[in-house]
Amino acid sequence: MLDDLAARVAAVRPKARRRLIAVAGPPGSGKTTLAEKLVMHLGPSAALVPMDGFHLDNSILDARGHRARKGAPHTFDAAGFVHAIRRLGTEDEVILPVFDRTRDVAIAGVLPVGPETETAVIEGNYLLLNDATWNELHALWDFSVFLEVSEEELERRLIQRWIDHDHSPEDAKARAMSNDMPNARRVKSESVQADLTI
Numbered sequence: 001m002l003d004d005l006a007a008r009v010a011a012v013r014p015k016a017r018r019r020l021i022a023v024a025g026p027p028g029s030g031k032t033t034l035a036e037k038l039v040m041h042l043g044p045s046a047a048l049v050p051m052d053g054f055h056l057d058n059s060i061l062d063a064r065g066h067r068a069r070k071g072a073p074h075t076f077d078a079a080g081f082v083h084a085i086r087r088l089g090t091e092d093e094v095i096l097p098v099f100d101r102t103r104d105v106a107i108a109g110v111l112p113v114g115p116e117t118e119t120a121v122i123e124g125n126y127l128l129l130n131d132a133t134w135n136e137l138h139a140l141w142d143f144s145v146f147l148e149v150s151e152e153e154l155e156r157r158l159i160q161r162w163i164d165h166d167h168s169p170e171d172a173k174a175r176a177m178s179n180d181m182p183n184a185r186r187v188k189s190e191s192v193q194a195d196l197t198i
Contacts, residue, residue, distance in 0.1 A: 001198070005145070006041040008196070009119065012143045016089040019119040020140055024127035024191060025147030026184035027071065028157040034147065034198075035123035047117045049088065051124025053097030054081040055106050072183050073126050078133040085140050088113060088120050125183065128191040138192060146194035154184050 012019055023035040032050070039046045054077045061067040066075055087094045096111040113120060126134050128144060149157075158180040162172030 002037055002041055005196070006038060009038065009042065009121075009143055014089075014118075014142050015140075017091065018089065018117055019142045020085065020089050021119060021121045022127040022137070022141045022144040022194075023121060023123040023147070024125065024144065024187070024194065026149065026154055026187040027125055027180050028154045028161065028184065029147040029149045031123045031125075031147055034145070035121045039121050042119055042121075045116065045118040047113045047120050049096060049111070049113065049120050049122045050098060051076070051081060051122065051127065052099035053106050053111070054078070054084075055099055057106065058104065069179055071125075071179060073129060073131060073134065073186070076126070078126075082133060082136045082140075085122065085137060088122075089140055125187050128194055129187065130190050130192050135192075144194040144196070146191060146197045148188075148197050151181070151184070151188075155181060158184070 009019065009021055012021075014020070021038075023031050023038070025031045035048055035050075039048045055070070056066075056075050056077060058067060058070075061070055061075055066072075069075055084094065084096055088096075092115040094113050095109050096113065097106045097108045098111050099106050127137055127141070128146060129135065155176060158176040159169070159172045162175050163169060167175065
């Protein structure tokens, strides 16, 4: 499967400076793993760009009363992300933020994507979301992939993810069901059709 996907991506003619490949899907669907493997398969001319660097800071989420929904579409700097992806398509070098999960913060200016990068593989939940601001991304993608996973499997994976982050099984289930699964359902129901669904 990975060989076929890499071949399809490599055959895509970019609209601008470099190929922009979207790997989208609900939380827990395996986007990061697939995107990482695809970049490794494509080689040194490819770079991984996670959407998570555009999380709003916890201080902003606290001030707005949105901390409990961190990870939902409104808890990201969507306009900043769209702007960065536009730049990624046209500029020789773009330096992007990343998200440090251990510290639970976005860190600015640590991910350079330089002129040697011919393909940027962007991964995130909302890359195909049909909602204001996020939908500006659709025209920027040269090729898009969506990962389709059943709700039951997503629930299992998301609970396990929180357990792996030292939460009790009860707390893990509460976190998954109160925030992750609503986000997953929204991604599944409100995303536009990808070029390829896996």
